[in-house]
Amino acid sequence: MASRSPGLRPALAPLAVMALLAASMAGAAWWWLERPLPLAATHAELSIEPGTAPRQVAQAWVDAGVQTSPELLYAWFRASGQARRIRAGSYEIAAGTTPRRLLEKMVQGDETLERVRVIEGWTLRQLRAALAAAPYLRPATADLSEAQLMEALGAAGQAAEGRFFPDTYVYSRGVSDLTVLRRAHAAMQRRLAEAWAQRAEATPLKSPDQALILASIVEKETGAPDDRGRVAGVFSNRLRIGMPLQTDPTVIYGLGAAFDGNLRRRDLLTDGPYNTYTRAGLPPTPIALPGMASLLAAVKPEATRALYFVARGDGSSAFSETLAEHNRAVNQYQRARH
Template identity: 75%
Template sequence: MGALAWLLALGLLAAGAAAGGAWWWLGQPLSLHKPSVELSIEPGTAPQQVALAWVAAGVDTDARLLYQWFRWSGQARQIRAGSYEIHQGATPRELLDKMVRGDEVLEAVRLIEGWTFRQFRAALAKAPSLKATTAGLSEAEIMSALGAPGQPAEGAFFPDTYAFSRGVSDLTVMKRAHAAMQRRLDAAWAGRAEGLPLKSAAEALVLASIVEKETGTAADRGLVAAVFVNRLKIGMPLQTDPTVIYGLGEAFDGNLRKRDLQTDTPHNTYTRAGLPPTPIAMPGMASLQATVHPATSRALYFVARGDGSSEFSEDLAAHNRAVNKYQRGQK
């Protein structure tokens, strides 16, 4: 065999060995400096920078080798932005597959029916790994940032559990919760019952927030909505304590007094007729539906029985008897 042939054979053997070694490496566990390594990849990050970032985060390998694997796979440009985590035993194949699939590590924040916007913001502020970008913004500035200038922030967000990638902004979660409420409110309003004393979806949202705060048990929700709808129809004041409490704001100390009911605020439905100017909380889907499809009832009053349920009455005399029975212990 000539010298040229020998050189060619040796080159092929070396290439084969290198290819075999690379193939073997792809299936071997990566060495990590700690039990797990986390990395957040921002949109637009180049594959080479992704490889360098993994090494900097704690993957003990040559970043150039990792980058070449990304390129050689043909999937380098398919790596998705997001938050990722790998554990001991993960191979280069599994690492790339995780990023291409977008198999992220997600956190979650739960927003509760009946919460105020202030409680909503507090929950976001405490949420793990959520970037605080709205802490210094007013409610009006937040709504403008969401593309809803002039809309009250109160009640504008749908209570649900929202999963998010580590490192995303609180405004991102707000956008999702706001869009979710708009979709559900629009759908509820479009399918509303006829004859409601409500002029717009915004008014339905206000009333739904009151229904949310006044409902002690789910079975009563439709009747609670009916009472307020009936009152609105005849021009009777809503006279609902939660609106008074909301109007008092931080001045409310947990004990609602007679003077509080007589203190006029824009949200005091004892001193002012009709709906308050804004919602008083985040209503859930059940309250939205009860508001646009109230129960068939002529009830104008209700009083808590003490077990979470309410006693409903059509006239004041019956209501007073119920108050005596359930609130004053008189028979």
């Protein structure tokens, strides 16, 4: 029986070893990709700026508390073929996140998002205070005057009050408050245009800006949603005949920080641009942020002959066509409570 040549064994051994090593490495790689990444805390957060290189992203995750090798993370990003598809944004991972899932989140743009709610009837001051308190929102406009703010939004010369649509805005962590304000401003421009396109033929309003001003007054004067159309109808009737609007919210807005919660008779008698008791017509700017319902009420008011209304005390209003009827309603709903 012929003997096996001793020279063959050394020639085959390196190939076998390489195959075993490759299989071992593949198995180790698969094991690592499916194992949860150890974290320094319960969560790890990272904000990736546009243009950040994949190697920098890997290192940033380690700096953020992912306890693994940045070289290993970067090698996985490259080996996956998706390293250049990582999206900028704000991300958060919790215990149990694997390297495979981490990359999926960044490629899919599965960001951690925050929300800020802007309420109907807020003033610009209240809106800016809410943005200042919103989590993970960078305060880029904190030191800007109202005029500078509108210039930054590309609306130089436009009054800032009332120009932002009340809604819930979702944003990525780390973006600036200007980003949210830009979206809210654009939303109001769209909604105002939508409302103005539906205006009644007989409206006394001459422009979308006037509609926005009246809508802001309706927003502040209305406690019951069903009253919006009729409240707008009363104000439209007054504008049509040149009768002063005589609405307390405009006077309160004009007083600004001087208003202590108690509107006095002298306040109603002191003339100023927002005093609709001493001046006929609309005030120079909106006085609050109106919602869509108030915008539509302003341009399509309810047909009514009423010229007066008074709060009943339950959020709704009593409407009157004559001053005598109105005085009786005031006696019934207002003076009886004092």
